[in-house]
Amino acid sequence: MRLDELDRRIVAHLLEDGRASYAQIGDRVGLSAPAVKRRVDRLRAEGVITGFAAVVEPAALGWGAEAFIEIFCTGATSPDEIYSSIRNHPEVVAAYTVSGDASALVHVRVRDIQHLEQTLERLRREDNITATKTAIVLSRLIGRPTDTPARPTEPVRTS
Amino acid sequence: MRLDELDRRIVAHLLEDGRASYAQIGDRVGLSAPAVKRRVDRLRAEGVITGFAAVVEPAALGWGAEAFIEIFCTGATSPDEIYSSIRNHPEVVAAYTVSGDASALVHVRVRDIQHLEQTLERLRREDNITATKTAIVLSRLIGRPTDTPARPTEPVRTS
DNA sequence: CGTGAAACTTGAGGCTC
DNA sequence: GAGCCTCAAGTTTCACG
Numbered sequence: 206m207r208l209d210e211l212d213r214r215i216v217a218h219l220l221e222d223g224r225a226s227y228a229q230i231g232d233r234v235g236l237s238a239p240a241v242k243r244r245v246d247r248l249r250a251e252g253v254i255t256g257f258a259a260v261v262e263p264a265a266l267g268w269g270a271e272a273f274i275e276i277f278c279t280g281a282t283s284p285d286e287i288y289s290s291i292r293n294h295p296e297v298v299a300a301y302t303v304s305g306d307a308s309a310l311v312h313v314r315v316r317d318i319q320h321l322e323q324t325l326e327r328l329r330r331e332d333n334i335t336a337t338k339t340a341i342v343l344s345r346l347i348g349r350p351t352d353t354p355a356r357p358t359e360p361v362r363t364s
Numbered sequence: 365m366r367l368d369e370l371d372r373r374i375v376a377h378l379l380e381d382g383r384a385s386y387a388q389i390g391d392r393v394g395l396s397a398p399a400v401k402r403r404v405d406r407l408r409a410e411g412v413i414t415g416f417a418a419v420v421e422p423a424a425l426g427w428g429a430e431a432f433i434e435i436f437c438t439g440a441t442s443p444d445e446i447y448s449s450i451r452n453h454p455e456v457v458a459a460y461t462v463s464g465d466a467s468a469l470v471h472v473r474v475r476d477i478q479h480l481e482q483t484l485e486r487l488r489r490e491d492n493i494t495a496t497k498t499a500i501v502l503s504r505l506i507g508r509p510t511d512t513p514a515r516p517t518e519p520v521r522t523s
Numbered sequence: 524c525g526t527g528a529a530a531c532t533t534g535a536g537g538c539t540c
Numbered sequence: 541g542a543g544c545c546t547c548a549a550g551t552t553t554c555a556c557g
C-alpha cells in the first residue's frame with residue numbers, strides 16, 4: 206500500500222477529472238496508457254481509490270437547502286447505535302462522531318426548510334437521540350472533491 | 365433546466381459509477397448510447413453535472429485526521445471576507461457560512477493531530493478570525509457521493 | 524514498463540418518428 | 541424535440557517482449 210510520486214499524480218489527476226482517459230493521464234505523468242491502467246487497477250484493489258462519481262449540483266436536482274446537525278445522545282451511546290439511528294434517513298449525506306459536547310455531527314441535504322423541519326422531527330423521534338442543534342447552511346464557500354471519501358451506503362469507519 | 369425521470373436515473377447511475385460507459389447506462393435506463401450521451405452533455409452544459417472525480421480514501425494518501433472548525437469573526441464580516449481568510453489554507457476541504465453563533469463551519473483534513481494544531485494556529489492568525497471551536501472527527505459513519513457538489517478550487521456560492 | 528492488435532466506446536453525421 | 545443507426549476516430553484491454 207506504498208504510493209510513489211507517480212501514483213499520487215495519477216490520483217490527483219483523477220480527482221480533477223474522473224473520466225480522463227488512461228492515455229491522457231499517461232501523457233501528463235510520462236507513462237503509457239496500459240501502465241496507467243495497471244496502476245489505477247492496483248490503487249482500486251488496495252482501496253486507495255474506492256470508486257468514481259459524477260460531481261452534481263444538488264440545487265439542480267431539487268435539493269435546495271442543507272444543514273449541519275449536532276446530535277446529542279443518551280449517556281454512552283456507541284457509534285454503531287448512532288449509525289443505526291441515522292442510516293435510514295436518506296437526507297443524511299455524511300455523519301461523523303466527534304469530540305466535544307455532541308455525540309455526532311450530521312450533514313443533511315433537503316428540498317427546503319419545511320423538509321428540514323420534517324427531517325429534524327423524524328431524527329428526534331429516534332430512541333437514542335435526546336436533542337439536536339442545527340446550523341443551516343447559508344452559502345457554500347469551498348468544496349473540494351477530497352471532501353467525499355466514502356462509498357454510498359456502507360459505513361466507513363475511519364478508526 | 366427541467367429534468368425528467370430518465371435524467372434522474374442517468375445522474376443516479378453516474379453518482380454510483382462515474383466511469384460507466386454510455387451503452388452501459390443506456391441498458392439500465394432503456395436508451396441507446398448516443399441518446400444517453402446527448403443527455404449527459406446537456407446535463408453538463410446546464411450545470412447539473414459539474415464534473416467527474418475519483419472517490420479516494422484519504423487515510424491511504426496520508427490524511428489521517430479530520431475536524432470541523434467553527435469560525436467566529438469580528439462583527440459583520442461578509443462571506444467574501446471569510447472566504448479570503450480561508451481559501452489559502454490547503455487543509456480546508458469544505459467551508460460554509462451558517463446560521464447560529466458561528467460565522468462559518470470549516471471542514472479540514474490533516475495528516476495528524478500535530479498538523480491540526482498547526483492549521484488552527486495558522487487560521488487564528490487571520491485578521492478576521494477572532495476565535496475557533498474545533499470538533500475532531502473520531503469516526504466517519506456515513507459518506508455519500510452527493511456530499512461533494514462543487515469543483516476543486518473555485519468557490520461555489522449556493523446563494 | 525512498453526508495444527501492438529482486437530474489442531469496445533465515443534462522437535458526429537444524417538434519418539425517422 | 542428526441543431517439544436510433546452508422547461509421548470513423550479514439551480508448552480500453554490483453555498477450556507478449
